[in-house]
Every structure is written in structure tokens, then in C-alpha cells.
Amino acid sequence: MSVKLSTRQVGDVSVVDVAGRITLGEGSSALRDALRDMVSKNQKKILLNLGEVSYIDSSGIGELVSGFTTVANSGGQLKLLNLTKRVKDLLQITKLYTVFDVHEDEAGAIRSFA
Amino acid sequence: MRDPSRHESETVERFLDSTLESVDNAEEIAVGAAKKAGFDEDELLKIGMAVRECMVNAVVHGNRYNTNKKVRFSVVKNSQRFIIRVADEGEGFDYEHLPDPLAPDNLLRSSGRGIFLIRSFMDELEIRRLEPLGIELTLIKYMGAK
Secondary structure, three states, X not given: OOOEEEEEEEOOEEEEEEEEEEOXXXXXXXXXXXXXXXXXXXXXXXXXXXXXXXXXXXXXXXXXXXXXXXHHHOOOEXXXXXXXXXXXXXXXXXXXXXXXXXXXXXXXXXHHOO | OOOHHHHOOEEEEEEEEOOHHHHHHHHHHHHHHHHHHOOOHHHHHHHHHHHHHHHHHHHHHHXXXXXXXXXXXXXXXXXXXXXXXXXOOOOOOXXXXXXXXXXXXXXXXXXXOHHHHHHHHOOEEEEEEOOOOXXXXXXXXXXXXX
């Protein structure tokens, strides 16, 4: 299964539910396109729910970082929600875990944007 | 007296196209062989990810998706080591001076973590330049090591 993305609005926060594999090719480009589209629509508060992400490679990590900087450069915030152990381990190995604002509870994550 | 089992080895070798399908294919072969060799789920994941990173390097950065170039992929298992080799036919890269992806200035770069992750996931990584063209990565996991 490649990546599946669905976006919902909770107040002024855009929550992107991501499921499947974020790897080089379809997976990472779908995530990149989705984030760019939201930035172009001036959405400033983006929460990526990675709870159903089964696999991520260095390209996927690159897309998370790229998305983070793209959103930040447009004056917005990108935060992460529900990391699986695999994704968390990878972000820790690459020292990116402390770069991202990571949450385990959606309501708390939404409140943190205020 | 020599113990013949110490020299027993199983080898799989493939010449793969320079496509992303080959990346999936190689990962599947390596993980299947590693599973058969008795590695646990955690190690299988690491081996699979390391192979994926190697293959992406070979297909994308080495052979640049060139349909005339192949990736030589092999898995060798003996009683002590599980060895994966991935060789491309590209121009190569300066593997002795790769930027440190953990350096503060590099943390927010969108690429440059592949070799670092391979080293993190495997027990050994050897890189050598091939003549006339190409780079070969040798990934090693010790049998029975955690």
C-alpha cells in the first residue's frame, strides 16, 4: 500500500491523516503536493497525523523536513501527531525528534496552535 | 579438522533494472533471505530499510534511472555473516566527505541521510569505487548479534 492522505478541518487547524508508506516516489510526492497545496491556500496551522504510517524512508523524512520548513517560511506551523514507534525511532536517530513539535493527543495538539 | 558448516554459504544474485520497482524487489529479496536466516522482526525492518536506502542511491543517484544501466544486487549468508552487496554503474560520489546529517547546519536539509541510516541499521558498511564506473556498497549483519 502506498500513501493515503485525507484532510479535515478542526477549527482553524488543518489535520492531515496520513496512512501507508512514505517512501521515495508516489508516497513522498503525494505528501509534498498536499503540503504545498495547503501553503498555497494560506493554511497556517497544519497537523500531520502519522498514526497509520507503517513505513518511512530517508526520502519520507526529507519530505517531513521540507514540509516543516516550507510551512514555517510561509509564517505557519507544522506539527506531528501520533508517531508510530518506527517513525519515532527514525526521528530520534536523525535528531529530528526535537526539531518537530510532536503530540500524542489530538485535542492537545489542536490547542497548542492557539 | 575443518568444520564444513563454517564455509557453507547461500547466495542470491540479481541484475536489476534502474527503477523504483527494483528497490521494492531488492528489499523483498533481502528481507525474505534475512527471515530465513533467523533474524527477528526488528532486525528484518533494519535490514529492509538499509537495503532500500542502498537501492535508492544506486537507482536514483548512481544510475539516474538509466535504462541501459543495471544494479547488481546480491545476498550472501554464511554461518557468521549476512552480507548484501549493491553495485551501480554510475559516476560515483565522494563517500569519504559526506556531510554529517546530524550537524546543526544540516539538520533541516531535505536529503543526505541515506548512508547515515544504512550505517545505523547495519553492523558494518563498506563502500568502494568500481572500475571503470560505479560504486559498490557492502552491508553486513553479524549472525546471532543484536
